[in-house]
Amino acid sequence: MKKIISTRMAFFAIALLLFWLKTYSIYKIEFELGVSGAMQEFLLFFNPLSSGLIFIGLALFSQGKKAGRRIIIIDAxxxxxxxxxVVFYRFNMDFITIATLMQTENFGSLGSSIISLMAPYDIFYALDIIVLxxxxxxxxxxxxxxxxxxxQPFAVLLTGVMVFSINLYLAEEDRPQLLERTFDRNYLVKYLGAYNFIIYDAIQSFESSTQRVLADSDDITEVQNYTKTKYAEPNPELFGVGEGKNIIKIHLESFQSFLIDYKLHGEEVTPFLNSLVHDESKxxxxxxxxxxxxxxxxxxxAELIMDTSLYGLSQGSAFSTKASNTYQALPAIxxxxxxYTSAVFHGDGKSFWNxxxxxxxxxINEFYYDSFYDMSKENVINYGLKDKPFFKESMxxxxxxxxxxxxxxxxxxxxxxxxIDEDEAxxxxAETGDPSVDRYFQTARYLDESLEQFFNDLKEAxxxxxSIIMIYGDHYGISQNHNxxxxxxxxxxxxxxxxxxxxRVPFMIRIPGVDGQGINHEYSGQIDVMPTLLHILGIDAQDYIVFGTDMFSDDHKEYVPFxxxxFITEEYSYVNGIFYNNETKEEITEPTEEMKKLKETVHHELELSDKVLNGDLLRFYTPNEHWEPVDTSDYFYPEKSEFLSKDNEEDEEKQDDEVIGADEEKSAKE
Structure with a gap:
């Protein structure tokens, strides 16, 4: 008996058991997978087994003691x-994909965020390796x-394949079309497991990369027909009222709408933004x-969606994987x-997010990035330039x-x-004991103060x-891991x-010469911004491939796909495969045909947007006689030293004097 326990197969069995238990434990502790019912719970427990049998089982083909070492290496x-x-999920509430791994140029800026996502108890996740x-x-x-x-190793691999087949069959029984409708990676991990998802994702990534090669001009027709039928006529009172006006779009990083009017310790967290929302002059x-x-x-x-009215990719970022695509974006239009001359102002490296x-x-004609700003230590925190010096130096x-x-x-x-630096808070x-949530309100206040400063500078200038001024939040700041x-x-x-x-994230807009509406309760999303702005400028969005609709239009489509x-509508929502009544918050056990049809519409819309990006279909589409495809060789984003050439030395001195003057004024006030 002792001899049997000491064999390589016994060592493999122990490694497999430890791997299985660790994986299931992490599923339960770290991931919010929305498990419901006995079948889903069983599959969550069952799905690591096939991965362990196949991957760790490969080590059994090794000779002698190498088999044991390779079992440990593969397990590690x-x-x-x-x-x-786990670390990725703690902030993103999502799983790593091949596409996200291709975004390696971003990793250098993520150090402090990654470290903050690690927990002391994480050391226990290496316990199985120590035991082995x-x-x-x-x-x-x-x-x-x-x-x-x-x-023996062949039998192990065959068993792994059989276990996976059983797993997939049961998953498809519980969730039909699991592998056809893959918008939600939580479903794939819940049913098939984290490791099987990686293999599936690799296959999907390969298939999406071949779509551009196989695409032709016929593929854009279905997309065009869909967007034409979704089109919303502009509000005649607002169509063209902003033509020729400057547009200033202000990005509120990680800002969720619950901050508006929120009081902490009896104080408004964002008093300036609140004043814009409740301004009696509207x-x-x-x-x-x-x-x-x-x-x-x-x-x-967020940048892609708002400037193109296309959805982002389901995996990774189009900025990283589809940078060379043909776009028909707001700046070019x-x-x-x-x-119009277009510019982006951003106090970070120019290659971040590609x-x-x-x-x-x-x-986009001009790009002002970290080279154009004073990136000295006192001006930088976390990801880049602090907001107050950023706005001052951008003026x-x-x-x-x-x-x-x-x-x-x-x-x-x-x-x-x-x-945030202590002297700037x-x-x-807050006092929840969760550092990320507690500090969230301090940096929101700092952002609010920097925004008020920027508005004053705009008025003075x-x-x-x-100017048309748009203010928007880009994405959530507090994930479900902080529930x-x-x-x-x-x-x-x-x-x-x-x-x-x-x-919900903020979106507010000011149009010169037009009374605002105060608070508008229309359900809308970032996908709707491009057609809305086009109509304000007097450009008909119907000519372009846009998946959103004008938020001021009587025909605006009030459903918001995620x-x-x-998706979410005014009356009901569809979340994690369940319909809910928004008023009662109760599950709708018998959804209407209208609800089911809208679910299919949302999925179809997302699929069409993916086809546009993966197939680079806009290269086959000419919106109107005004359009010329963008030639990327016409654009150049130099360093500040190159931008301010000898011919512009006078302009450089003038700009530096203004920045210095602003700093002196700030010092005098302090």
């Missing part, structure tokens, strides 16, 4: 992959140098049922139709832009893990009155429906 690699998903190393040194003396008879229109629709691309997805490449495809460049312009101002400070943190703390903050349980409702196939 699998453990590292799972732990990487100990057992290996105890047992290896009993092993011969001969290879195990091949029928300068702005604030959409309080506006939702972000981003996925793994987060901020980059406004340039060709009304002579921006220096994709901005050319979008037709000289903004004032010198050729008008009319389309300027995109991207803030950074209010980003996970929400770090003007509100005490004479840019405020003649305990968020329950304390908002005073109610964070159910799946409540989490969907918390995906990237995972869920």
């Amino acid at each position: 690699i699998l453990g590292f992959i799972l732990y990487a998903n 190393i100990f057992l290996y040194h105890k047992m290896k003396s009993n092993w011969s140098n001969e290879r195990i008879k091949l029928r 300068d702005f229109t604030y959409f309080d049922n506006f939702f972000h629709q981003t996925a793994q691309g987060k901020t980059a997805d 406004l340039d060709q139709r009304q002579g 921006r220096d490449k994709v901005y050319k495809s979008l037709g 000289p460049y903004l004032k010198n832009m050729e008008q009319p312009f389309y300027a995109h101002m991207m803030t950074l400070t209010h980003h996970h893990p929400y770090l 003007t509100i005490e943190p 004479g840019l405020y009155e003649d 305990r703390a968020m329950k304390e903050i908002i005073g109610e349980e964070i159910t799946p429906l409540k989490n969907a409702e918390l995906q 990237r995972d196939g869920d």
Whole structure:
């Protein structure tokens, strides 16, 4: 008996058992997979087995003691992959895909965020490796140098394949078309497991990469027909009222709408933004049922969606994988139709999210990145330039832009893990015991103060009155991993429906010469911004491939799709495969035909958008006689030293004087 226990097959069996138990434990502890019912719970427990049999079983083909070492190595690699998903999931509520791994250029800026997502108890996730190393040194003396008879490892692999087949059959029984409708990766991991998902994702990534090669001009027809039928006629009172006006689009990083009017310790967290929402003069229109629709691309997805009215990819970021695609984006359209100059202002490296490449495809004329700012230690925290110096130092460049312009101002400070210098925090943190949630309110206050400063500078520079100003939140800041703390903050349980409702982000717009509507309750999302702005400028969105509809139109479609196939309307929502009544918060056990039809419409819409991006279908589409495809060679984003050439030395001195003057004024006030 002792001899049997000490064999390589016994060592493999122990490794398999430890791997199985660890994987299932991590599923239960770390991931919110929405398991319901005995079958789903069984499959969650069952699905690691096939991966362990196949991957760890490969080590049994090795000779002698190598088999034991390779069992440990393979187990360690699998453990590292799972732990990487744990850390990724803690903030993103999603799993790593091949597409996200291709975004390696972003990793250098993520150090503090990654460290903040690690927990002291994570060391226990390596316990199985420690046990295996100990057992290996105890047992290896009993092993011969001969290879195990091949029928044994082959039997292990065959068993793994059979187990996976049973797993897949049961999963398809419980969730029909599981592999056809793959918008939600939680489903795939819940039913098939994290490791089988990786294999499936690799296959999907290969298939999507071949779509461009196989695409032709006929493929855009279905998309065009769909967007034409969804089109919403513009509001005649607003069509063209903003033509020729400057456009200033302000990006509120990680800002969720629950912050509006929220009081912490008796203080308003965002008093300036609140004043815009409740201004009696109704300068702005604030959409309080506006939702972000981003996925793994987060901020980059928000940029793409709002400038193209295409959804981000279900996996990875189009900015990283589809930078060379043909786009018909707002910057290029406004340039060709009304002579707009476009620019993005961002206090981070120009290659982050592949921006220096994709901005050319979008037709963005100028890009002001970290090279143009004072990135000294006192001005930088977390991801890049602090918001207050960012806005101050952007003003000289903004004032010198050729008008009319389309300027995109991207803030950074209010980003996970929400770090702020003690002397710049003007509100005490929350007291939930969750550091990310507690600090979230301090950086939100800082962002609010920087925004007020920017508005004052715009007015002083004479840019405020003649500019359309859009303010928007890009994506959530607090993920479901912080539900305990968020329950304390908002005073109610964070159910799946409540989490969907918390995906509201601000969107407000000011149009010169037009009275705002105050608070507008229309249900809308980032996909709707492009057609809305086009109509305000007097450009008919019907000519273009857009999946959103004008938010001011009487025909606006009031349903908001999320990237995972869920959606929300005024009356009901579809979340994690369940319909809910928005008023009662109860599950709708018998959805109407209208609800089922809308679910199919949402899924069809997402599939069509994916076809456009994966097949690069806009290269086959000419919107109208005004359109010329963007030539990326026409765009160049130099360093500041190159941008301010010798011929522009006078302009450089003028800009530097303005920045210095602003700093001196700030110092005098302090």
